[in-house]
Amino acid sequence: MRGRFSADGSSANFGGLNLTSVDFRMIDRFVFTSCGTGWHACLVAEHLIERFARIPVEVDYASEFRYRNAPLDRDALFFVISQSGETIDTLAALREAKRKGYKCMAICNVVGSTIARESDGGIYQHAGPEVGVASTKAFTSQLMISAMFALYVARMRDMSFADGVEYVSGLKVVPKLVERILQQAPHIREIAIRYAKYNDFLFLGRLSLFPIALEGALKLKEISYIHAEGYPAAEMKHGPIALVSPECPSVFFVPSGDLFNKVVSSMQEIKARNGLIIAIAPESCDLPTGLADEVIRIPDCHEAVVPILATVPVQLLSYYIAVARGCDVDKPRNLAKSVTVE
Numbered sequence: 577m578r579g580r581f582s583a584d585g586s587s588a589n590f591g592g593l594n595l596t597s598v599d600f601r602m603i604d605r606f607v608f609t610s611c612g613t614g615w616h617a618c619l620v621a622e623h624l625i626e627r628f629a630r631i632p633v634e635v636d637y638a639s640e641f642r643y644r645n646a647p648l649d650r651d652a653l654f655f656v657i658s659q660s661g662e663t664i665d666t667l668a669a670l671r672e673a674k675r676k677g678y679k680c681m682a683i684c685n686v687v688g689s690t691i692a693r694e695s696d697g698g699i700y701q702h703a704g705p706e707v708g709v710a711s712t713k714a715f716t717s718q719l720m721i722s723a724m725f726a727l728y729v730a731r732m733r734d735m736s737f738a739d740g741v742e743y744v745s746g747l748k749v750v751p752k753l754v755e756r757i758l759q760q761a762p763h764i765r766e767i768a769i770r771y772a773k774y775n776d777f778l779f780l781g782r783l784s785l786f787p788i789a790l791e792g793a794l795k796l797k798e799i800s801y802i803h804a805e806g807y808p809a810a811e812m813k814h815g816p817i818a819l820v821s822p823e824c825p826s827v828f829f830v831p832s833g834d835l836f837n838k839v840v841s842s843m844q845e846i847k848a849r850n851g852l853i854i855a856i857a858p859e860s861c862d863l864p865t866g867l868a869d870e871v872i873r874i875p876d877c878h879e880a881v882v883p884i885l886a887t888v889p890v891q892l893l894s895y896y897i898a899v900a901r902g903c904d905v906d907k908p909r910n911l912a913k914s915v916t917v918e
């Protein structure tokens with residue numbers, strides 16, 4: 577965030593996009609592509625840009641996009657997300673889009689990386705070097721940049737000055753709110769030690785929390801080798817609920833607002849089948865007593881930063897489960913920090 581807010585405090589500011597507000601006026605669609613954890617960040621960017629800027633967004637796996645020959649809108653702006661800036665499928669997707677004459681932006685952590693150099697502009701993450709193979713701080717910084725970019729475009733479209741100021745203050749308190757979640761690490765560690773014996777997990781969330789359910793499942797897979805799947809919570813009853821048993825815990829992301837009751841009823845479906853529930857819920861929401869076996873609270877916050885706050889508990893949960901199972905958290909088996917060969 578540092579140095580990236582407009583002087584009037586109602587929007588974000590990015591110096592590396594090389595595009596004017598007039599250029600942005602012409603854009604009627606964004607296409608985001610990436611691999612691994614970066615792809616989950618693309619899904620959050622999609623949700624936030626469509627929610628706040630009302631511009632349609634397409635998301636594609638880079639490895640699919642490079643061969644899919646997708647018909648794209650003429651006035652689309654192309655984005656790739658890559659922590660390392662060297663992932664071969666993402667680089668190829670960028671080259672494919674450029675071959676078709678699209679302007680390509682990159683959200684990247686490694687300064688001077690191939691993807692950063694070959695893009696037409698972009699946003700550096702400034703997350704510092706990420707050493708662990710499984711992405712953690714690079715993901716939360718990609719979510720922060722996605723939230724700031726959605727604001728940036730929204731203020732160029734129909735978002736009011738007042739809503740922009742409220743959004744900016746919602747972003748600026750994130751470090752403090754994350755600090756409060758980190759103080760719950762001992763509580764999350766205790767839960768992890770109790771649940772480390774299970775070999776199957778479901779992660780369930782809705783709207784901007786669905787990609788976080790995917791990321792929570794990926795983190796657990798990557799570093800503890802537990803089979804885990806992420807789903808939109810309502811999708812559960814169309815199949816995944818068959819997995820539910822006392823041996824397959826479910827991690828629920830409980831939203832505040834309109835979908836709260838719907839997610840509570842999904843949780844009741846799991847409870848009715850003796851499934852264990854770990855709930856990640858806002859401090860202000862009143863969960864029915866006894867519905868969740870474990871509750872991890874996240875502070876109430878601006879809608880655009882909920883995905884960031886919800887990510888930290890599942891990163892910690894997968895970390896402590898992996899440690900409890902004696903896994904090498906930094907160098908998990910079969911994985912590389914950046915996949916540079918196809």
Ligand code: BG6
Pocket residue numbers: 611612613614657658659660661662663666709710711911912913914915
């Ligand atoms: C994998 C990493 O190799 O590549 C993941 O283990 C990462 O953590 C993915 O999300 C994509 O990498 P990058 O650097 O392009 O974001």
